[in-house]
Amino acid sequence: xxxxxxxxxxxxxxxxxxxxxxxxxxxxxxxxxxxxxxxxxxxxxxxxxxxxxxxxxxxxxxxxxxxxxxxxxxxxxxxxxxxxxxxxxxxxxxxxxxxxxxxxxxxxxxxxxxxxxxxxxxxxxxxxxxxxxxxxxxxxxxxxxxxxxxxxxxxxxxxxxxxxxxxxxxxxxxxxxxxxxxxxxxxxxxxxxxxxxxxxxxxxxxxxxxxxxxxxxxxxxxxx
Amino acid sequence: xxxxxxxxxxxxxxxxxxxxxxxxxxxxxxxxxxxxxxxxxxxxxxxxxxxxxxxxxxxxxxxxxxxxxxxxxxxxxxxxxxxxxxxxxxxxxxxxxxxxxxxxxxxxxxxxxxxxxxxxxxxxxxxxxxxxxxxxxxxxxxxxxxxxxxxxxxxxxxxxxxxxxxxxxxxxxxxxxxxxxxxxxxxxxxxxxxxxxxxxxxxxxxxxxxxxxxxxxxxxxxxx
Amino acid sequence: xxxxxxxxxxxxxxxxxxxxxxxxxxxxxxxxxxxxxxxxxxxxxxxxxxxxxxxxxxxxxxxxxxxxxxxxxxxxxxxxxxxxxxxxxxxxxxxxxxxxxxxxxxxxxxxxxxxxxxxxxxxxxxxxxxxxxxxxxxxxxxxxxxxxxxxxxxxxxxxxxxxxxxxxxxxxxxxxxxxxxxxxxxxxxxxxxxxxxxxxxxxxxxxxxxxxxxxxxxxxxxxx
Amino acid sequence: xxxxxxxxxxxxxxxxxxxxxxxxxxxxxxxxxxxxxxxxxxxxxxxxxxxxxxxxxxxxxxxxxxxxxxxxxxxxxxxxxxxxxxxxxxxxxxxxxxxxxxxxxxxxxxxxxxxxxxxxxxxxxxxxxxxxxxxxxxxxxxxxxxxxxxxxxxxxxxxxxxxxxxxxxxxxxxxxxxxxxxxxxxxxxxxxxxxxxxxxxxxxxxxxxxxxxxxxxxxxxxxx
Numbered sequence: 015x016x017x018x019x020x021x022x023x024x025x026x027x028x029x030x031x032x033x034x035x036x037x038x039x040x041x042x043x044x045x046x047x048x049x050x051x052x053x054x055x056x057x058x059x060x061x062x063x064x065x066x067x068x069x070x071x072x073x074x075x076x077x078x079x080x081x082x083x084x085x086x087x088x089x090x091x092x093x094x095x096x097x098x099x100x101x102x103x104x105x106x107x108x109x110x111x112x113x114x115x116x117x118x119x120x121x122x123x124x125x126x127x128x129x130x131x132x133x134x135x136x137x138x139x140x141x142x143x144x145x146x147x148x149x150x151x152x153x154x155x156x157x158x159x160x161x162x163x164x165x166x167x168x169x170x171x172x173x174x175x176x177x178x179x180x181x182x183x184x185x186x187x188x189x190x191x192x193x194x195x196x197x198x199x200x201x202x203x204x205x206x207x208x209x210x211x212x213x214x215x216x217x218x219x220x221x222x223x224x225x226x227x228x229x230x231x232x233x234x235x236x237x238x
Numbered sequence: 239x240x241x242x243x244x245x246x247x248x249x250x251x252x253x254x255x256x257x258x259x260x261x262x263x264x265x266x267x268x269x270x271x272x273x274x275x276x277x278x279x280x281x282x283x284x285x286x287x288x289x290x291x292x293x294x295x296x297x298x299x300x301x302x303x304x305x306x307x308x309x310x311x312x313x314x315x316x317x318x319x320x321x322x323x324x325x326x327x328x329x330x331x332x333x334x335x336x337x338x339x340x341x342x343x344x345x346x347x348x349x350x351x352x353x354x355x356x357x358x359x360x361x362x363x364x365x366x367x368x369x370x371x372x373x374x375x376x377x378x379x380x381x382x383x384x385x386x387x388x389x390x391x392x393x394x395x396x397x398x399x400x401x402x403x404x405x406x407x408x409x410x411x412x413x414x415x416x417x418x419x420x421x422x423x424x425x426x427x428x429x430x431x432x433x434x435x436x437x438x439x440x441x442x443x444x445x446x447x448x449x450x451x452x453x454x455x456x457x458x459x460x461x462x
Numbered sequence: 463x464x465x466x467x468x469x470x471x472x473x474x475x476x477x478x479x480x481x482x483x484x485x486x487x488x489x490x491x492x493x494x495x496x497x498x499x500x501x502x503x504x505x506x507x508x509x510x511x512x513x514x515x516x517x518x519x520x521x522x523x524x525x526x527x528x529x530x531x532x533x534x535x536x537x538x539x540x541x542x543x544x545x546x547x548x549x550x551x552x553x554x555x556x557x558x559x560x561x562x563x564x565x566x567x568x569x570x571x572x573x574x575x576x577x578x579x580x581x582x583x584x585x586x587x588x589x590x591x592x593x594x595x596x597x598x599x600x601x602x603x604x605x606x607x608x609x610x611x612x613x614x615x616x617x618x619x620x621x622x623x624x625x626x627x628x629x630x631x632x633x634x635x636x637x638x639x640x641x642x643x644x645x646x647x648x649x650x651x652x653x654x655x656x657x658x659x660x661x662x663x664x665x666x667x668x669x670x671x672x673x674x675x676x677x678x679x680x681x682x683x684x685x686x
Numbered sequence: 687x688x689x690x691x692x693x694x695x696x697x698x699x700x701x702x703x704x705x706x707x708x709x710x711x712x713x714x715x716x717x718x719x720x721x722x723x724x725x726x727x728x729x730x731x732x733x734x735x736x737x738x739x740x741x742x743x744x745x746x747x748x749x750x751x752x753x754x755x756x757x758x759x760x761x762x763x764x765x766x767x768x769x770x771x772x773x774x775x776x777x778x779x780x781x782x783x784x785x786x787x788x789x790x791x792x793x794x795x796x797x798x799x800x801x802x803x804x805x806x807x808x809x810x811x812x813x814x815x816x817x818x819x820x821x822x823x824x825x826x827x828x829x830x831x832x833x834x835x836x837x838x839x840x841x842x843x844x845x846x847x848x849x850x851x852x853x854x855x856x857x858x859x860x861x862x863x864x865x866x867x868x869x870x871x872x873x874x875x876x877x878x879x880x881x882x883x884x885x886x887x888x889x890x891x892x893x894x895x896x897x898x899x900x901x902x903x904x905x906x907x908x909x910x
Contacts, residue, residue, distance in 0.1 A: 065326050096394070097345075097348075097390070097391065097394050097395075098348075098349070102289050102342065102345075105338075109333065109337070109383065113333070113379060114326070114330070117329055118326065120321070121321075121326075125322070142386075143386070146385075146386045146388070146392070146393060147390055147393055148390065148394040149390075150390050151341075151387055151390040151391060151394065154387070154390045155337060155383045155386040155390065158382040158385055158387075159333065159337075159380065159382050159383035160379075161370075162366070162370045162378040162380075162381065165369065165370025165371075165378070166370035166371055166372065166373075166378045167370075167375060169370060169909075170321050170372040170373065170375065172907075173909075204895065205895050205896050206893065209896035212892075212893075213892075216888050220884075220885075220903075221878065221881040221884075222906040223876065223877050223878040223882075223906070224877050224878065224881035224882050224884070224885060224904070225903060225905070225906055226885070226901050226902055226903055227902055227910075228900075228902055229900070229901045230898055230899055230900055231892075231896040231897060231898055232896070232897060232899070233895045234845065234849065234897055235845055237841075238899075393685075393686065396682050396683075397685075412671075429671050429672050430671040430672065433668070433669040433671045434671075436668075436669075436672070437668075437672060437674070444661075445654065445660075447636075447654040447657045447681045448653050448654065448658050448660070448661060448680070448681070449680060449682055450661070450677050450678055450679055451678055451680070451686075452676075452677075452678055453674050453676075453678075454674055454676055455668075455672040455673060455674055456672070456673060456675070457670065457672070457673070458620050458625065458670040458671070459621055461617075462617065462675075513774050545792070545793075545796075545838070545839065545842050546796075550737050550790065550793075553789055554786070557785070562774070562778070565774060565777055565823075566774065568769070569770070572769075573770070590834075594835070594836070594838035594839075594840070595838055596838065596841045596842040597838075597842065598838050599835055599842065602835070602838045603832075603834040603835040603838065604831065605834065606833055607828065607830050607834070608827075609818075609830055610814075610815070610818045610828075610831070611827040612818070613819075613826065614769070614818035614821075614823040614826045615769065615818075615823060616818070617818060617820045618768070618769050618820040
């Protein structure tokens with residue numbers, strides 16, 4: 015499970031400024047070779063919601079670098095809106111971005127990992143995946159679905175040494191995008207992407223006798 | 239909120255043998271006029287996953303009978319299969335049948351209900367919506383999504399007197415379909431559709447000072 | 463399981479103004495004979511946290527009226543206080559009032575019920591039993607414990623036709639005590655005791671193919 | 687927050703073979719000075735269920751080493767028994783060992799930590815604290831109570847830089863005690879104490895922008 019360069023391989027799907035970038039640097043600093051997949055700015059350009067594109071992406075990764083040891087599913091579309099302002103298209107797209115992406119990635123990568131003797135699949139969740147809220151009908155429904163899929167995958171594949179873990183992000187990440195979206199956000203009350211990324215890295219180090227299926231993180235200042 | 243016949247109106251989406259039929263009879267016996275929507279066998283033929291068809295169906299219901307006091311969302315596609323045998327199409331269809339049906343129905347009916355001063359929206363959930371399991375990746379993910387949507391709707395619309403309630407069916411209903419699917423099923427260990435239907439009816443009777451958002455039901459013999 | 467007067471018997475432990483009283487009237491109106499247990503004002507005076515007193519109380523009930531069909535555990539000590547102001551004594555008493563009361567009652571009454579062929583045990587829970595909160599360390603810990611005990615009893619005795627159900631009260635009951643405690647409380651935003659009592663009564667009517675283990679209730683106006 | 691030897695201080699309450707011992711070694715290897723409290727075999731002999739003894743113990747620790755940076759609450763009494771075989775005394779002792787220990791320790795140590803600018807309180811939970819089960823009435827009720835207390839402490843003190851975290855152990859630790867209790871236990875299906883201890887250590891390293899309130903661990907082979 016090491017690349018041609020002798021490094022373990024990690025793949026980040028849903029790469030972008032903020033968490034994706036932080037995970038990339040954190041894993042690289044730890045000695046991983048990191049490949050990023052994104053619709054526009056990753057090393058591999060692919061639409062994670064499209065099974066064909068994802069299959070092609072992982073075939074390419076396999077040919078170039080081998081089987082990933084770790085795959086991180088970090089795709090999301092944050093939809094916060096009144097239910098009556100949420101179109102069916104937007105509702106579906108919110109679900110598709112989170113859930114079909116994980117479905118496609120898991121279909122492509124779990125068989126490769128099983129063949130290699132195991133692997134780790136990390137999924138970015140949110141508090142909205144645990145509690146529904148006003149104005150979160152689309153996002154919450156999508157994140158619930160993601161959590162249900164993650165639990166089911168963990169229960170189906172854990173005995174084959176596939177470690178599936180769900181990271182519940184409870185708060186707002188300190189990123190250019192979130193500062194634009196929430197202009198009042200202060201750094202003190204946000205999650206530092208690098209700090210969150212450390213949690214992902216730790217999960218990949220867990221020995222098989224003590225695997226985590228779910229972990230939450232929030233800033234000390236978050237009321238929850 | 240009474241029909242031309244002076245009766246309160248209940249609409250069942252996802253009508254069929256088993257639970258749908260039992261809810262129909264239970265509500266009719268209680269004095270409701272009941273209209274059923276189904277892809278093939280209801281009084282109104284419509285595909286609940288299609289927003290246009292649902293909008294047309296509720297416009298028709300409105301013209302013929304008025305605004306429903308109660309709508310029951312009972313659409314589901316039971317998918318139990320190994321993850322690797324679950325196609326993307328099936329995965330999506332399982333989600334669409336449960337979740338887009340509720341989305342479309344809620345978009346169509348909640349505005350009508352608010353205009354009338356309130357109403358009740360009852361949603362059929364499952365234990366798979368609370369815990370993921372091996373071979374339940376599609377069904378569990380869909381039922382999680384349904385639960386998240388239901389909670390979000392309850393939190394967004396409750397103050398406008400829209401009562402949204404999620405019924406967690408923990409067990410197998412005694413119906414022709416389930417007997418065919420699970421030949422070893424014994425009546426003693428199944429949920430009687432009429433008994434489940436009684437739970438739905440009770441929810442519609444709850445006064446606004448004591449509304450239930452979630453209730454589970456299971457046979458006394460179910461290990462849980 | 464009917465009393466000498468040919469009526470089914472219900473016992474309310476933790477009787478008092480508000481919910482206890484409303485349950486009594488609701489059950490009596492439905493045809494139950496109701497016996498109340500309380501430290502000071504019930505028909506039977508007993509400290510529910512004391513096993514001996516509870517055993518004596520149920521022996522007395524058995525002799526006078528027979529085996530109860532329904533027992534309602536409604537004892538609670540509402541403690542809302544900063545953690546540092548909560549004494550060990552108060553913390554323990556809060557737990558004891560809820561949890562040892564249910565323990566003692568269940569020990570006394572479940573064997574009688576099993577001998578009679580079944581029975582219903584209803585337990586008053588709270589949202590604090592599902593989520594911890596600031597200033598709720600004692601109350602939340604006690605209500606969590608109560609919920610864990612209730613689930614365990616349901617899972618241990620359900621197959622012997624003992625229906626154990628946990629009612630999550632999410633809001634403030636409209637009672638003299640709560641009006642004194644929360645002077646700003648408005649009726650519009652409180653739970654009517656009679657409305658809550660109706661939920662308890664409905665649970666006793668559930669046929670064994672569709673038993674509820676947990677149900678929540680809140681006023682339509684409650685933000686949750 | 688460093689000891690006279692210039693090391694950060696960790697205190698383990700409920701020290702013993704197995705997890706306690708493993709945490710001690712793991713923290714010492716990481717550079718912590720570790721003080722253990724136990725009824726019989728710790729460096730400090732104290733009954734954690736007794737507030738006076740705990741206050742004395744922490745006064746002694748304060749005088750000898752200073753304020754702990756980390757305190758680990760690891761006390762538990764595993765009770766697995768039919769409900770009718772569980773005495774009130776045993777039920778209460780099971781609760782007291784877990785919950786009053788944490789209560790006493792939190793009362794003693796959180797004020798010291800706040801004065802120092804912060805600290806970490808780690809609590810050993812179990813799956814029984816999340817789901818009740820047959821024959822687990824005492825243990826489950828105690829572990830639920832522990833979880834409720836932990837959540838409440840986290841919500842009350844997090845903003846004062848007290849990190850309270852609940853570790854859900856889902857499985858059996860590989861220890862002399864558990865091998866005696868479960869003679870059929872195989873190492874392959876147990877949790878290695880050292881692997882679990884690593885999770886505790888990681889929690890103490892989390893920066894304040896990404897604190898975990900709850901994390902579960904289980905062996906890859908555990909069906910859950």
